[in-house]
Amino acid sequence: xxxxxxxxxxxxxxxxxxxxxxxxxxxxxxxxxxxxxxxxxxxxxxxxxxxxxxxxxxxxxxxxxxxxxxxxxxxxxxxxxxxxxxxxxxxxxxxxxxxxxxxxxxxxxxxxxxxxxxxxxxxxxxxxxxxxxxxxxxxxxxxxxxxxxxxxxxxxxxxxxxxxxxxxxxxxxxxxxxxxxxxxxxxxxxxxxxxxxxxxxxxxxxxxxxxxxxxxxxxxxxxxxxxxxxxxxxxxxxxxxxxxxxxxxxxxxxxxxxxxxxxxxxxxxxxxxxxxxxxxxxxxxxxxxxxxxxxxxxxxxxxxxxxxxxxxxxxxxxxxxxx
Amino acid sequence: xxxxxxxxxxxxxxxxxxxxxxxxxxxxxxxxxxxxxxxxxxxxxxxxxxxxxxxxxxxxxxxxxxxxxxxxxxxxxxxxxxxxxxxxxxxxxxxxxxxxxxxxxxxxxxxxxxxxxxxxxxxxxxxxxxxxxxxxxxxxxxxxxxxxxxxxxxxxxxxxxxxxxxxxxxxxxxxxxxxxxxxxxxxxxxxxxxxxxxxxxxxxxxxxxxxxxxxxxxxxxxxxxxxxxxxxxxxxxxxxxxxxxxxxxxxxxxxxxxxxxxxxxxxxxxxxxxxxx
Numbered sequence: 001x002x003x004x005x006x007x008x009x010x011x012x013x014x015x016x017x018x019x020x021x022x023x024x025x026x027x028x029x030x031x032x033x034x035x036x037x038x039x040x041x042x043x044x045x046x047x048x049x050x051x052x053x054x055x056x057x058x059x060x061x062x063x064x065x066x067x068x069x070x071x072x073x074x075x076x077x078x079x080x081x082x083x084x085x086x087x088x089x090x091x092x093x094x095x096x097x098x099x100x101x102x103x104x105x106x107x108x109x110x111x112x113x114x115x116x117x118x119x120x121x122x123x124x125x126x127x128x129x130x131x132x133x134x135x136x137x138x139x140x141x142x143x144x145x146x147x148x149x150x151x152x153x154x155x156x157x158x159x160x161x162x163x164x165x166x167x168x169x170x171x172x173x174x175x176x177x178x179x180x181x182x183x184x185x186x187x188x189x190x191x192x193x194x195x196x197x198x199x200x201x202x203x204x205x206x207x208x209x210x211x212x213x214x215x216x217x218x219x220x221x222x223x224x225x226x227x228x229x230x231x232x233x234x235x236x237x238x239x240x241x242x243x244x245x246x247x248x249x250x251x252x253x254x255x256x257x258x259x260x261x262x263x264x265x266x267x268x269x270x271x272x273x274x275x276x277x278x279x280x281x282x283x284x285x286x287x288x289x290x291x292x293x294x295x296x297x298x299x300x301x302x303x304x305x306x307x308x309x310x311x312x313x314x315x316x317x318x319x320x321x322x323x
Numbered sequence: 324x325x326x327x328x329x330x331x332x333x334x335x336x337x338x339x340x341x342x343x344x345x346x347x348x349x350x351x352x353x354x355x356x357x358x359x360x361x362x363x364x365x366x367x368x369x370x371x372x373x374x375x376x377x378x379x380x381x382x383x384x385x386x387x388x389x390x391x392x393x394x395x396x397x398x399x400x401x402x403x404x405x406x407x408x409x410x411x412x413x414x415x416x417x418x419x420x421x422x423x424x425x426x427x428x429x430x431x432x433x434x435x436x437x438x439x440x441x442x443x444x445x446x447x448x449x450x451x452x453x454x455x456x457x458x459x460x461x462x463x464x465x466x467x468x469x470x471x472x473x474x475x476x477x478x479x480x481x482x483x484x485x486x487x488x489x490x491x492x493x494x495x496x497x498x499x500x501x502x503x504x505x506x507x508x509x510x511x512x513x514x515x516x517x518x519x520x521x522x523x524x525x526x527x528x529x530x531x532x533x534x535x536x537x538x539x540x541x542x543x544x545x546x547x548x549x550x551x552x553x554x555x556x557x558x559x560x561x562x563x564x565x566x567x568x569x570x571x572x573x574x575x576x577x578x579x580x581x582x583x584x585x586x587x588x589x590x591x592x593x594x595x596x597x598x599x600x
Contacts, residue, residue, distance in 0.1 A: 011439075026452065026453055140528070141528065141582045142578070143535060143536075143578050143581070146571070146577075153564070153567065252442075252446060255445045256446065256447035259448065263539075263540065274448065278451065283456055286456075290448040293445050
């Protein structure tokens with residue numbers, strides 16, 4: 001297992017290196033002057049000179065690259081055009097809000113999706129099959145801003161049950177902060193859960209159907225284990241493997257969904273910051289947001305891969321046999 | 324013969340046919356609609372932000388422009404983006420998948436690692452960065468979406484190729500001395516086309532959604548009407564809660580197109596792999 005972890009962490013590191021290298025190249029290989037992405041009109045010539053030196057824009061490309069990686073290792077992501085502050089300082093407090101939103105939605109999606117997938121696998125048949133495939137098609141076709149608008153319109157504006165946007169009321173007491181944030185979180189969370197639920201149901205269901213055909217399930221049934229024991233005790237662990245794998249693959253899409261969702265709900269995370277940065281043409285902030293989000297996704301993918309390895313002993317055995 | 328059978332069974336798949344019909348409708352809208360409806364531009368005589376009525380079926384926007392015309396012209400943008408993106412994704416994804424599946428050894432492993440890395444990197448924030456720096460243009464957005472859509476296609480073609488490469492008819496072709504290129508791009512590709520086709524419909528659907536998302540965030544082409552762009556205009560002007568039609572109708576157009584592609588994919592998939600119960 002240890003060897004597998006080391007291998008997997010190295011792969012994650014390589015992926016991150018690829019991600020940041022792409023941003024390095026994009027900014028420098030774009031048509032026109034590479035400095036336009038970093039230099040805004042409001043800078044003085046001294047500012048520009050200082051920036052050129054810190055980015056090494058007057059040096060050859062390999063040296064710039066080395067400098068870029070060194071800055072990154074020191075968490076230096078550049079200076080925001082608009083806020084005139086280091087990019088890292090602006091993103092850091094917002095990242096927590098985004099991770100809170102994505103984490104909560106993911107947890108709720110799994111808590112609803114897995115039992116639903118198991119249930120629909122046990123009651124398979126033409127009607128259920130049709131319902132599941134229709135649900136999948138609708139789920140992957142949802143345009144997030146529409147869903148979010150409809151939710152705000154109905155529940156906040158018409159019924160007045162939920163706040164319109166933001167993460168907490170400006171005048172909230174410290175003691176009520178948690179419940180206030182929870183109230184603000186309901187609609188954005190519902191949006192992300194609805195969008196992602198179908199995939200989790202699909203994968204849990206189809207892998208459950210596969211697992212239930214296995215010999216060891218028949219053996220368990222022959223030994224007199226009841227239906228519930230077979231499903232939750234014997235089948236679920238193996239049926240979970242594709243579900244967890246697809247959860248890892250969904251993380252990138254969840255981040256994309258969070259960007260759109262946060263924008264509609266003015267949720268103070270990285271997503272709504274990206275929207276503001278687009279309007280203000282704040283390129284260093286956009287680059288920093290991508291790097292931070294890429295890092296988070298790669299880290300979370302690593303975690304799901306380790307969970308898969310823990311669920312599926314064949315993976316770590318394979319890693320050890322190819323030593 | 325097999326193609327004929329496929330078409331015949333596909334026509335019996337009701338949802339698949341509905342999807343196909345939906346795509347034909349959008350193509351017809353994009354092709355012929357602009358011949359009837361004039362390009363919405365400048366200010367208009369009509370009342371700004373008029374709710375849908377008999378004169379303006381879908382209402383007007385903040386400049387008094389009719390929403391119908393904007394949606395008709397927006398169909399062209401969505402069609403252009405989805406077809407360009409799928410073409411770009413095919414040109415990258417199919418050869419990479421074929422090569423990595425056919426040459427299993429070091430090259431295959433290397434390409435597979437590249438595919439995996441490309442799948443892990445979150446695409447939307449990177450697309451936002453690229454579109455923002457390069458400036459909003461329809462061509463850039465289409466190519467950028469295509470450049471981030473190939474990994475799943477590659478993976479699917481690779482898996483089919485791995486299976487096919489060890490089949491007797493391919494081994495026979497190798498023994499007969501048929502050039503490797505012919506084997507890969509003719510014998511294997513034809514047999515791997517089914518699952519790839521399903522993924523192409525998903526790529527098109529996702530491309531439409533992504534374009535709408537980027538335009539909604541303000542990265543669309545300001546010189547072309549697009550469904551996501553109508554939303555962005557309303558959102559930026561703070562009209563989104565007063566004028567619900569500016570949000571609902573373009574969004575429904577987006578989802579109509581996306582659902583059509585996904586139903587087509589569902590139809591092709593279930594025709595290729597009929598359920599045996």
